[in-house]
Amino acid sequence: MNRHILLTVSDDYSSLYAVRFAAGFFGSSKDLNITLLYVATNPKAGLTEAEIIQDYGNLNRREAQTRSMAQAALDKAEELLVTKHFPKENIHRKITFKQLGTANDIIQEGITGMYDAIALGRRGLSRLEELIDDSVSKQVFTTPMDIPLWVCRSHEKPAPNVLLCTDGSPASLRCADHVGFMLKDEPNHEITLLHVVSHASSAVPSEAIAAARHMLEENGIASDRISHQIVEGLNTHDTILRVSREGGYGVLATGRTGRGETRSLHLLGSVSMNLLKHLDSATLWISH
8 A cells, every 4th residue: 555645845944854854764665655745825815805806916926926936845855855766756746825824734734635644844843833822723733633743853864763652552552553554665664662661651561562563563564673672761751762862763653642641632642742842863753
């Protein structure tokens, strides 16, 4: 089954982090499709129909200029992928004019387009974080989504191995399923299952590890590509960050909410929120 990723692009250099990650991380790209999405400023936003008619010529020129800027950014992103031997026929481009705000438009495209992941540059996610208190954004993010988010770093050549956190929670198992699906045909990527034993942990470590391993193997990941660590730590997210940095992983994968955290009551689980804020050594994959 083909994989399809939505990569966000803008004029900001950091928006290419997601493109650089995809170009450098994946070795098998024949069945990997990428849609490059540019959310452009809408010059007609906030104007009445009468104002649009009155200034129609200028608005059309501004829209054409905006579209030209978008095309240039998409050209740069596509060139970067092609340079890394990504098949040009697997690259799709989309320009949309802002309707609900950049963050919400990205999420809506991800939902309607049925992508396997939404990939953002680190600064792009910061923009999402800034919108947490906005009622529309809060509604979108507290609605359970089936699409994982990737928060990409600026590494030109990401390390190949993945650290997959598991506590036996539904979200962590959905994350294992996602990792397995994305990497089943990527034999150069090894996966380490990590379970952190802390005072707040209620999971049986061996059961959490076994459930995640089963999910990976169900997706076709060979058993010799999977290893595991069970680590004790006073603080779960600090322990995860330490293991990730010391192991030099290219991807840190986790569920959005852990055991005891409710999807409908948390924008992001406390552990994943802290990883989002402090992880600087790897790309973060979050499954809801």
